[in-house]
Amino acid sequence: xxxxxxxxxxxxxxxxxxxxxxxxxxxxxxxxxxxxxxxxxxxxxxxxxxxxxxxxxxxxxxxxxxxxxxxxxxxxxxxxxxxxxxxxxxxxxxxxxxxxxxxxxxxxxxxxxxxxxxxxxxxxxxxxxxxxxxxxxxxxxxxxxxxxxxxxxxxxxxxxxxxxxxxxxxxxxxxxxxxxxxxxxxxxxxxxxxxxxxxxxxxxxxxxxxxxxxxxxxxxxxxxxxxxxxxxxxxxxxxxxxxxxxxxxxxxxxxxxxxxxxxxxxxxxxx
Numbered sequence: 001x002x003x004x005x006x007x008x009x010x011x012x013x014x015x016x017x018x019x020x021x022x023x024x025x026x027x028x029x030x031x032x033x034x035x036x037x038x039x040x041x042x043x044x045x046x047x048x049x050x051x052x053x054x055x056x057x058x059x060x061x062x063x064x065x066x067x068x069x070x071x072x073x074x075x076x077x078x079x080x081x082x083x084x085x086x087x088x089x090x091x092x093x094x095x096x097x098x099x100x101x102x103x104x105x106x107x108x109x110x111x112x113x114x115x116x117x118x119x120x121x122x123x124x125x126x127x128x129x130x131x132x133x134x135x136x137x138x139x140x141x142x143x144x145x146x147x148x149x150x151x152x153x154x155x156x157x158x159x160x161x162x163x164x165x166x167x168x169x170x171x172x173x174x175x176x177x178x179x180x181x182x183x184x185x186x187x188x189x190x191x192x193x194x195x196x197x198x199x200x201x202x203x204x205x206x207x208x209x210x211x212x213x214x215x216x217x218x219x220x221x222x223x224x225x226x227x228x229x230x231x232x233x234x235x236x237x238x239x240x241x242x243x244x245x246x247x248x249x250x251x252x253x254x255x256x257x258x259x260x261x262x263x264x265x266x267x268x269x270x271x
Contacts, residue, residue, distance in 0.1 A: 002052055002062075005044065005072070010097040013089070017074040019098055020044055024055045024062030032135060032267055033104070034112040036064045037095075037119030039141075039246075040184040041157075043071030043173045050248045054114070058260045065098060075179035082187045084196060087118060091125035106133035110207075112263065113137040117219065117245065118184070121198065124228070128204040136208040136266050138259055140247050141217055144227050145197040146188075153218045154188045161185070202231050208266045209235045210259065214243030214250060236262060 003023040009016050022044055025031075036051050038044070043066040055062040067090055069076035076082075083089070099106060112135050115123030120142035127137050143150065160166045161181055170177035187193055209232055211225040222239060229235040238258050243250040 007072075008098070008101040010094070010101050012068060012094050012097065017068040019065055019068065019074075019101070020072040021063060021065035021098070021102065024052050024064065026061060028059065028061045031060050032058075032112055032263065033061045033063060033109070034058070034114050035095075035099075036062065037113060037115035037122050038064075038066065038070065039117035039119055040188070041170065041180055042116065042119065043180070045071060046173045047248075050252060051114075053252065054256050054259060057256050058263050060112070060263065063102070063104075067094065069183045070174060070180045072175050075176035076183045078178075080183075082183050084187070084190075084193055086183075086187055087121050087198075088125055091122045092129055095122065095126055096130070106130070110135040114140075114259075115142070116140040116248065118143065124202050124205065125198060127207055127209070128198075128201050131204060131206040134207040136210075136263065137205075138210045138212070138262065139228075140212045140255075141214065141220055141245050142211060142224055142228065143220060144199050144202060144224055146194050147220060147223070149221060150219050151189065151194070154185060158185050158189065199227060199231060202228060205232045208262070210238065210262045211235050212238040212240065212247050212255065212258075214240045214245060214247050216241075216243055217245045219245045 003026060005020055005022045007018050007020055009018055044064050047064055051062045051064050066073040068074050110133055113123040120139035123137050123139050124142060127134050167177050174180045211228045213222055213225045225237055229237055240247055240251045247255050
């Protein structure tokens, strides 16, 4: 059973921000905890029921939250532009502060991270920075460098936001869709961001890692997960046919089966 959506306040960059979150099956207090990190336009609600499906299949607990600027969390101020290190800030400052605010000490009880797209990159950065805090990580469509394909698709998203009903559709998932969209879109299309890379940093990752990519992903090529595997030798790869940027929507059954097997392999539990 999932609890109602709740809110906590955390300090980030000298100001207080509110973070919406929801626990899944908190009664499984002795079981592994999976923390879900959403994509660049995602939120708690945009995951829909996938986190519950995975937690039920794996017999785990879950924690889903919206990063500041998204969902019902504190919106990005209109004049606030995200820096080139925005994902580092989320991994190194916001996520640790959020975990502390909800009473989680991952050093005492290591957690699992399950990240999608920008959330997957944040998961990788957290894993590299806090190697003792994770039992493992599962990353979907991660970015470790900026590809031409990514920029082209993000440019198309900007056009869609300006010229179609995309903004209206995002109001279902965000109190302030402009906060979510322009924070993400402006930094990804900022020319200096083309040089962004976390290829060297992820070599510090020590936890078990499952990296998943759709073969039809419009935001990244298979080089993203192949690059991870070259630098993090314990990585297990899952390449999915008939799958775009969101494996949890395009291939949920296969993803859940693989994720459950991976978690079981590294916890010794049998769902």
